[in-house]
Amino acid sequence: MNRSRLALPAVLAAAALVIAGCGGSSNADAVGADGTVDLSKVTLVVGDQKGGSEALLTAAGELDDVTYDVQWKPFTSGPPLLDAVASGAVDVGGVGNTPPLFAIDQDKKLKVVQASKQGAQGDAIVVPKGSDVTSVADLEGKKVAVAKGSSANYHLLAQLKTAGLTLDDIDPVWLQPAEGLAAFTGGHVDAWSIWDPFTSQAEVANGAKVLVTGDGVVNGLAFQVASDDALDDPATEAAVSDYLQRLARAQAWANSHRSEWAKAWAKETGLPADVTESAIGRRTYQPIPVADAVPSEQDMWDAFVAQGQLSRDVSLADYFDDRYDDAVLAAAKGAGA
Known part of the structure; x- marks a missing residue:
């Protein structure tokens, strides 16, 4: 099985490659003559x-005994991250439920290799404190900040549909999260479609009001996506397998150690502890077989096509690769997920 694509402005794609640095890994020398991999x-x-x-x-302590070298590349959101994955600058990375769809639409060379349900209460459309916007219908004609091709993009689309509106009925302002936060706090937009920890940051630090959440509206899925090049390289493919198992155990740890995770998250990001506690309080990690994600993602695909944001007919199952399912689900179960 297989997965997702993404259409981004050239400047965003270029920025992603600059951030990614010199590129993904070439690990040919890690494979012995007998085919064994030295991680x-x-x-x-x-x-x-x-x-x-x-x-x-x-x-979660899952990096303490890693035998291979992990190089981390930071990105502002899923779309530029997947640009880097598709270019071969990054081997694997985590995104929400929407960026893979836009990447698939561009026929980028990548696959979804791990899926987890994380809930959708942290996916929200927020409005400033004191706003006269009290329903999604009130967004008609309003400026709404949102990152194009992100999970917030689909959430906004879905909420508008429930109110009998489309993107054409609002003024979408396409901004990455940091820019969206600045526009929102500066009063330059009327609403912001975003995800945690930015939702909690807007609520706790800026007094924002949650207009609606994605609970019951969007699928609450998150993915790990790998490049075709990484999956075709035996050594890198083996490292991806180990990495995904560690991530599954770490997610199980987070489910049962919320306080510790909130403190660590605050330390890592510089966010206030009450922001991270809020975000973590409404998130639970539940790994699922990647094939189980396909039906709801196909529904999303169809909605984007109807809106004109995606352009072609595809079989999403071709972009979902289940080679790691057994190992990942076993790792999660063994860790208590």
Whole structure:
């Protein structure tokens, strides 16, 4: 099985490649003549977002005994991260439920290799304190900040549909999260479609009001996505397998150590503890077989096509690769997930 694509402005794609640095790893010398892999000779380049996998793995102690070299590359959101994955600058990275779809639409060379339900209460459309906007219908004609191709993009689309509106009925302002926060706090937009920890940051630090959450509206899925090049390289592929198992154990740890995880997340990101506690309080990690994600993602795909944001017919199952399912689900179960 397989997965997702993304259409981004050229400047964003270029920025992603600059951030990614010199590129993904070439690990040919880690494979012996008999085909065995020496992980100590492997470098794995991992794309990450604010307070993401690196912070979680560190807090759970899952990086303490890694035998290969992990190089972390930070990104502001999923779309530029997947640009870097598709270019080969990053081997694997974590994103929300929407960036893979835009990447697939561009026929980028990547696969979804791990899926987890994380809930959608932290996916929200927020409005400033004192705003006269009290329903999604009130957003008609309003400026709404949102990162194009992100999970917040689909959440906004879905909420508008429930109110009988489309993107054409509002004034979408396409901004990455940091820019969106600045526009929101500066009073330059009327609402902001975003995800945690930014939702909690807007609520706790800026007094924002949550208009709606994604609970019951969006699928609450998150993914790990790997490049085709990484999956075709035996050494890198082996490192990806180990990495995903560590991540599954770390997520299980987070479910049962919320306070410790909130403190570690605050330390890693510089966010106030009450912000991270709020975000973590409404998130639970539940790994699932990647195939189980396909039906709801196909529904999302169809919605984006109807809106004109995606352009082609595809079989999403071709972009979901289940080679790691057994190992990842076993790791999560063994750790208590």
